[in-house]
Each structure stands twice: as structure tokens, then as C-alpha cells.
Amino acid sequence: KAGVTQTPRYLIKTRGQQVTLSCSPISGHRSVSWYQQTPGQGLQFLFEYFSETQRNKGNFPGRFSGRQFSNSRSEMNVSTLELGDSALYLCASSSTGVYGYTFGSGTRLTVV
């Protein structure tokens, strides 16, 4: 059974640009959630989607957005990048969002 796939693995962007990250969940999983990991703040919840609907949203500015497609794949977008957005962005999938969150390897975003 394939795991959670995140692409790309590494990304370097310039301040002010925007970026889109992709996550393909485990087959059959309909819940996808996104987390930002930084050395200072640790792992922080961004948002969760289930069947194309956002159910929960964390305390991040509106520059952070996401969506989920009918095949459960999800994307997150960050607009007007800031240096502080440099982080490891992790995606987790679950069948329902209640049990068994499985994480991908993450996308390492560096903003210069």
C-alpha cells in the first residue's frame, strides 16, 4: 500500500512569490491535513479537508490556503511568501480524520 506522497521534496522561492505544494493521500483515505514544522514553533496545524470540504483551520494568515480534489489529493498554497514561511510542510492522511494519521515525508520550503 503506497504511503502519503508529497511533492516536491525541496523548494526554494523568493520573498513575495507564491508556492503550491501537493499531497496524495493513502488510497481510500478521504481526510488530508497539513502541518507546518519549524524549529521554533514545532508542528502546527494548518487545515484539514474531508471530501473536498475544509473542516478545521488553524491560526495562520489568509496567505495560507488549501483545497482538496474529488480524488482526495490536496494542495496547499502560500501567497506573498515571507522569510518566516521557511519550514517543513507536512501532509497527513486518515480514512476519516479520527483514526490513524499517516504523514508524508514533507516538502522543505526555503524562502530567500
Next chain:
Amino acid sequence: GQQLNQSPQSMFIQEGEDVSMNCTSSSIFNTWLWYKQDPGEGPVLLIALYKAGELTSNGRLTAQFGITRKDSFLNISASIPSDVGIYFCAGRAGAGSYQLTFGKGTKLSVIP
């Protein structure tokens, strides 16, 4: 917002020793999860706990869901070099919540 206090922050132990780490919260969680993260990778689920008082083992790992639902601990017995990594606790609040709140992590170093 909800916070998890995880301790200790770091540990240096001799190979073969037992390890214990814990997480406490000021609010109740309905699910406790323990993850291990290796450098450059996403967290890997070790143990999931869904019921207050539950004690669950996974090989040399044992975790318990506190009776008050505000704490959890993880024990590793007879540590080996591959146990090195960062261990995170995570909690899910309950009905209507599909986000995980993470502790700051315990960095484990094993001296052969």
C-alpha cells in the same frame, strides 16, 4: 489555544536502558498519539490511544492514556541505537476536531 507540555526535551541514555517520556495538557484530549521523527522525514506513528486508561504496547514501546485524559506517557525498554530520533506526543480534542496538537518533542540520543 491548546498546548501540550512534553518532557524531557532531550535525553542521553546508554544502550540497554529504559526510557520514559510524558505529555501533559491543561485540556482534555480524546485521542493520544506518539510519533517518532528521523531527520528529513515525516513523523511515523508508533502508538495510538483512544480510551482513557488504555495501556498499549508495540514491541519494546508501551504507552498509556491517562485517566484524566490530560496526559500520556511513552516508555521504551532496552533501548538500542536505532531508537535515536525525536519523539512527539500529539492529541486530538474530540468530536468536531480533526486537528492534532503536538508537543515540542523529546530528542533521544543512545550511547552504544
